[in-house]
Amino acid sequence: MAVSIKDVAARAGVSTATVSHVLNQTRNTKPATRQRVLEAVAELGYSQNLSARNLAVGRSSLLGLILSDIRNPFFPEITSAFQDQALLHHMEALVLNTNYDTQRTLDSVKRLVGLQVPGVAVVTSQVDPSISEMLQERKIAAVYLDLGRVDRYIANITVQYEQGIAEALEHLASLGHRRIGFLGGPAHLPSSDRRKQAFLDTARQLGLEPCGPVTSDFTVKGGYYACSKLLSSFRPTAIFGGNDLTAIGALHCAFDRGLRVPEQLSVVGFDDITFAEYTQPALTTVLIPRQDIGRTAFQALWHMISSGDGEGREYPVATRLIVRQSTAPAPQP
Amino acid sequence: MAVSIKDVAARAGVSTATVSHVLNQTRNTKPATRQRVLEAVAELGYSQNLSARNLAVGRSSLLGLILSDIRNPFFPEITSAFQDQALLHHMEALVLNTNYDTQRTLDSVKRLVGLQVPGVAVVTSQVDPSISEMLQERKIAAVYLDLGRVDRYIANITVQYEQGIAEALEHLASLGHRRIGFLGGPAHLPSSDRRKQAFLDTARQLGLEPCGPVTSDFTVKGGYYACSKLLSSFRPTAIFGGNDLTAIGALHCAFDRGLRVPEQLSVVGFDDITFAEYTQPALTTVLIPRQDIGRTAFQALWHMISSGDGEGREYPVATRLIVRQSTAPAPQP
DNA sequence: TTGAAAGCGCTAACAT
């Protein structure tokens, strides 16, 4: 039906092997032959059947990218950078959305295994051990976000929250803030815990009075209620959101209480460049470089795939503080 | 290397044909046999090689989803709904990002052709004719957004902006607004043109004084400058953003000029449920049901793929007005 | 109810 390599070979008057080699640049060919093949390809509008190719070479040109929620603005940035890198290496990114559902994550991995992908980036807040096991057993390269483990076929990206949080607190302290609230995330999330710990450690070090942490579930609504609780119990002049959605919730909460940000309440959140456009310009943020994460994830996979042994590495990714419209604390009544 | 269908067959003491049929439920098998096969599959941890399967059946289980910008919050919603539908039908969605680049769109299509996908959803603001031609020639089902054409292997989704815009204007008029600005999009975009036209038509019909349109490029920054220009030339009490990013830009502009929204300036934009969480609660919006678009896109493809003839259809998708914190125009100085 | 075997389109030895 569709035009196949045989048609091209016939048209160009060469063997299929030659066509294959020309297309993949996998051995020398006389310029004239090469030319004829390329012409035939163009004339017939031929495009490689990648299923066949993948079957023959035993691995797919697809790379898996498992995300917990593509609708969370955190992830499209990662996706985009990952895809761009993949494209450069003639690979495709197959993005799978798990909706924070462990079972669905497992299913996704199985589907990727069936697709014979050589590598998978797992960018979810939690990773069930069965997932990394399944991948490692099959020698499929995998890179995780803040998993904290490195092994054969297992690489890890560590976001350096600590440094960004320290910068943010130093900034607030230098403006004169002392009572700073923290809206923490779910206790079971390692990244949530690290952020809280970094906040508390740095706050102590700087001699500040940390308020809270009050726990939220890392959603806008959760941030709203946590902030509400925090403002009722303490009188912070600044609030640090445990993640970006939480900080947005805090903004809404401040708005509803008639507290102007940042004049009467400074809010700091996590963020990245694109997302900043959609929110109020008053939000000072710790930037999590999502593009870097996406790019690094690909590179980690690529490294394991192309280096024979598949030995994984640790990839630190720095955060950065973005200051906007900061003010000193308002005088208290 | 990996466990193949042969291994399963051997383990279960049956032929590969039987294994295949059991797995695909494509013919009756004695329950006992079936049982043995399934056990063997479980024990060996077998998963189908989809490359081989796709090669054999001549079509991939992948569906293409071409987006102009995955980082624009408009698209992840669509992606998510599309993927969910695909999953229900045991298909994968391969999401490709074109960054509004025509050449890259063309490349994406070629890659999808190579992957033997049976269908492609093209959700970009512009579609080069060469793309729909290439797909149609190869009998690959395609669905477009606001392309305005239906044919064999070509379906179309039409977003009913007109109705949503009319509702919005009626709403503003009923509050007492009369001078309403419009921030239009690029002239070459059909959807941009339709929105502007709908605005002007309805405004005339309601006896309002339309201000503008001032043209923007459908970005936040573009909306900011367009709004700035509009406010300098006219004295509108309300502004209608040509798309969601534009409306956000208008909000920022109003903020920077010290105009409170909506007390001193009502801003209406396009939006959808999720996105609304990230923006100010003051923005009344015409909701573009992105989930509906994603779901409908899949269904359109599926219909063409499974109905023998591949005849495309027209799929209208309604918009909806979401009113928030609306106010009457402030008394003018 | 099951099995044998011929492809699907491509790659990569091995030949020439």
Add this chain to the structure above:
DNA sequence: ATGTTAGCGCTTTCAA
């Protein structure tokens, strides 16, 4: 420098 050909793992017709 190029051609021949044996698979890759699966589906599916045809036989049994």
